[in-house]
Each structure stands twice: as structure tokens, then as C-alpha cells.
Amino acid sequence: MKTCFVCSGPAETEEHIIPKWLQRQYALWDQKLSLPNRTTITYKHLKIPCCFDCNNNVLSQLETKVKSGTATDEELWKWAAKIHFGLLRKDDFLEWDRKNPGYKIGDVIKQDDPFELDRHLAHSIHGEFETDPSPWGSVFRFKFDRPVDYHFAHLISPAGLAVAFGDVGYVIFVSDTGSLSRQPDVCRSYEFHRKDVHPGKMLNFFANSWVHLFRHRVSYPFLMTPNSIALLGSPKLIETLPFGDDDYRQLWSYITSNPDAKIVTTEEYQSRNGLP
């Protein structure tokens, strides 16, 4: 039996990682999305095992809120976390499945796997796991001066996504403990980029904010129990990483879906910069 990617219960259904209403609205079914492991997958195949309750209650209520533009920051964070962890596990597990044919996407592997915190954060979508602060990330909202085409960009680590549809756009970082939204320079940049908004400005804000998170490696004390995580102090800067023009160009072409874009994973950045 497959397990639900949100609550780890038995999964009787499948959840579309990019919601059906968005796929219908922008005819995305047969379009391809690039995954950071350099494979592509059509939107209609982007599904992940999910239990009946999470699919039809928790997640569908979330979708209704996001679709109608009435979602709170906490709900937008949950929505982004669903997409991020859905894509992350899709990506990881495509590779995992090839090496471990007995396992399927959504299986809980073991307690000491490196995704423990990720899984807990995914559980918080369902309300089984509590975070303090809540949301455990930063949410930025944009209102465009005209309806825009659908645009989606997802970065794995630090985890963030930018999505635009209708006349709204969201930039959401999933696991920065909300630190970006407390940074004075990021707040100034947000105020600047959200005025008279064109989608390109939102993507520019996304790129700059992501680079800020990537470059400023921080450590923070937290207390984790099986049901909760709480931040115990302010993040402390450990090191500042270089990020050259070339890195930025590649990031930008990925975020904007430029046809010449090269997908660069964090691992590649890290190995190129001699980082562990």
C-alpha cells in the first residue's frame, strides 16, 4: 500500500501536485515541467499518493482558498509546501524508484532518513505537526497591473517557488523560518518590487531573495518533538558564499524558463564552489 505524502497514512488516491484547476485554466495537462534532476514530466503525470481525507478535505479546502484569492499567509505557505514537497519527493523518488524497484513515491523509508524534517513539515499541512513560528517560511504577495500568463518556477535548496496566474503572483520560501520576511533589506526590495507590478519584477525579487538565502548560510537553534518544531533564537550567520554573475545568469534563465536555460542544481553550485 502506498502512503500519503502529507500524513503518511494509507494512500487510496493521487493528488495532482500542480492543482487541476490551474491545469484546466491554463491548459497545462500536456505541457512539460523540468525537474531539477534534468528529467521532464508532463503536468498531468505530476501526481503523488495521497489519502482520501488529505486529498478531499485538507488539500481541496486549501485549493479553494488559493483559487479564490482568500488564502492567509499560513494557507499559502501550506499550499507552497504541498507543491514543494510533492515535487521534491517526485524528483528524489524517480531516482530512488529506479534503484529500489520495491519502493514507491510516498513510501516512508525510515526514521533517520535525511528528509525527516521535510516530512514533518509536510505533515504540518495536515495540522499534525506544529511550527513556531507559523508559517515556517516567508510569503510575499504580488498583484499585477493586468492578467498574466501562468508562470511557475521552483528551486529546491533553499526551497522556494514563484507562481503567477490571473492577476496575482506569490513568492514563497518554504523552510527559511520566516527569516527573509524579517530582513530589512528584503522588505525594502519587496516594497520596491511590488509597486506597479510586472511579473518580471516578481521574478527578479524571487531570484534576489533566493540568492540572499543561498549566500547567507545560517544556523539556528530549534526544539523538535514528534509533533512540533520551535525556533529558539535568531539565526546566526555562519558564512557568506560567493555567487558570481555566471551563477546568476543560469539562475535567471532557469527561473524565467528561457529556452536556453541550463538547469543548475544546488549540488552543482556546491561542488563547483568546493562546498560539502
Ligand SMILES: [Zn+2]
Ligand atoms: Zn493523508
